[in-house]
Amino acid sequence: MAKITEYESIVGPHTIEELKLLAGKLQGKLIQNINSTAVGGGVAEILNRMVPLLQELGVDTRWDFIKGGEDFFNVTKKFHNALHGKSEEITPQMFEIFMETSQRNIDEVKTIGNVVFIHDPQPITLVKKKTSIPDSKWIWRCHIDVSAPDKQVWNFLAPFIHQYDAAVFSSPNFSQLLPIRQFLITPSIDPLSDKNKDLPQETIDKVLEKYHIPADTPIITQISRFDYLKDPIGVIEAYRLVKKRIDCQLIIAGGTATDDPESTKVFAETKEVAGNDADIHILPIPSGSDIEINALQRASDVIIQKSLREGFGLTVTEALWKAKPVVASGTGGIPLQVKHKYSGLLCHSVAGAAFAIKQLLNSPEYAKRLGKNGHEHIKQNFLLTRHLKDYMLLFLCMYHPEDIVYL
Numbered sequence: 372m373a374k375i376t377e378y379e380s381i382v383g384p385h386t387i388e389e390l391k392l393l394a395g396k397l398q399g400k401l402i403q404n405i406n407s408t409a410v411g412g413g414v415a416e417i418l419n420r421m422v423p424l425l426q427e428l429g430v431d432t433r434w435d436f437i438k439g440g441e442d443f444f445n446v447t448k449k450f451h452n453a454l455h456g457k458s459e460e461i462t463p464q465m466f467e468i469f470m471e472t473s474q475r476n477i478d479e480v481k482t483i484g485n486v487v488f489i490h491d492p493q494p495i496t497l498v499k500k501k502t503s504i505p506d507s508k509w510i511w512r513c514h515i516d517v518s519a520p521d522k523q524v525w526n527f528l529a530p531f532i533h534q535y536d537a538a539v540f541s542s543p544n545f546s547q548l549l550p551i552r553q554f555l556i557t558p559s560i561d562p563l564s565d566k567n568k569d570l571p572q573e574t575i576d577k578v579l580e581k582y583h584i585p586a587d588t589p590i591i592t593q594i595s596r597f598d599y600l601k602d603p604i605g606v607i608e609a610y611r612l613v614k615k616r617i618d619c620q621l622i623i624a625g626g627t628a629t630d631d632p633e634s635t636k637v638f639a640e641t642k643e644v645a646g647n648d649a650d651i652h653i654l655p656i657p658s659g660s661d662i663e664i665n666a667l668q669r670a671s672d673v674i675i676q677k678s679l680r681e682g683f684g685l686t687v688t689e690a691l692w693k694a695k696p697v698v699a700s701g702t703g704g705i706p707l708q709v710k711h712k713y714s715g716l717l718c719h720s721v722a723g724a725a726f727a728i729k730q731l732l733n734s735p736e737y738a739k740r741l742g743k744n745g746h747e748h749i750k751q752n753f754l755l756t757r758h759l760k761d762y763m764l765l766f767l768c769m770y771h772p773e774d775i776v777y778l
């Protein structure tokens with residue numbers, strides 16, 4: 372794992388000095404992160420790097436988890452979808468299941484942070500323990516696109532959200548009318564992690580070989596958890612439209628998250644729709660296969676992210692960092708990253724995605740220029756060092772309630 376000083380070569384020494392300075396101001400404060408899974412998905416991806424780097428900077432930081440059974444995570448997945456605006460049937464029994472497991476977590480999870488940083492809705496009710504730690508500051512970090520949430524679920528969560536000292540969202544259009552302070556902080560990637568570091572061509576070739584993917588035909592790739600909102604079927608439909616005109620291959624690679632019980636079903640459906648097309652590679656990737664994902668992204672001619680809804684879309688960030696031409700839905704936080712026709716192409720339908728992919732495959736120079744702009748955009752805005760700074764400022768801000776920050 373890279374040390375903080377190693378980032379100097381990318382972001383310069385002043386940025387690192389600034390981080391050390393801010394870390395010094397957090398001495399004596401324990402920052403406690405709590406979420407529901409250590410692996411799978413963007414939240415775990417970020418915390419896996421954020422926590423050790425804060426610790427290395429000297430900020431006392433820990434990361435704890437809530438526990439839940441299949442019934443609880445079935446419910447929280449429905450809440451997740453509904454908050455993203457997907458139509459879901461939400462029953463009173465689901466709220467009961469949610470509260471039952473939540474109560475168990477309230478009883479069992481040790482909350483000891485001076486700043487308790489709760490990620491997403493699964494552990495949201497822990498805020499009931501706020502008064503058990505004198506002068507503690509509680510922040511709810513929402514990674515979901517809640518620009519048009521299902522009212523029933525939002526209204527159920529709202530009384531908990533209101534008990535926090537602050538809420539953090541990833542995009543300005545996710546902000547809500549709340550009686551607490553709100554902050555806009557975009558996520559980030561770690562340029563030196565196995566997922567994003569430069570790779571020798573030999574490693575990339577080996578991964579292609581392992582999955583029997585020939586390198587002589589253009590490759591279109593989507594990396595994502597198998598989730599309806601990532602629209603893997605739509606990706607196959609777009610590929611089929613492209614394939615009518617240009618010979619190409621499709622990779623859909625991804626794994627599951629322990630807090631996402633839907634993925635097995637989505638994986639099976641994706642396989643079925645892919646049928647026996649030898650140019651479609653549906654790859655189940657075990658968690659922790661970061662070098663493999665890195666290699667698949669680097670081996671691709673076009674990266675697609677055809678999400679129907681998206682929090683931020685770290686897979687887009689990862690692809691742009693690798694200077695790849697990206698076609699992505701204009702949803703959630705993606706337009707913050709893909710500036711249409713500058714750092715990639717935005718799409719809003721299967722036909723639109725296919726059109727954009729064809730355009731990129733037919734114009735390699737244009738594709739290269741978009742990728743290059745994308746890399747620079749990520750370097751300026753979405754690297755871990757910027758994120759560390761924002762989080763430390765956020766924690767410090769909690770001790771200065773008079774400095775009201777409006778989105």
Ligand code: UDP
Pocket residue numbers: 411412413414416566594595596624625626627656658659661664682683684685686687689
């Ligand atoms: N990811 C992974 N293995 C997989 C699928 C995804 O490591 O099989 C990673 C991906 O590289 C990215 C994160 O999980 O870093 C997904 O974050 P994103 O914001 O794109 O979507 P989320 O899963 O949080 O909805």
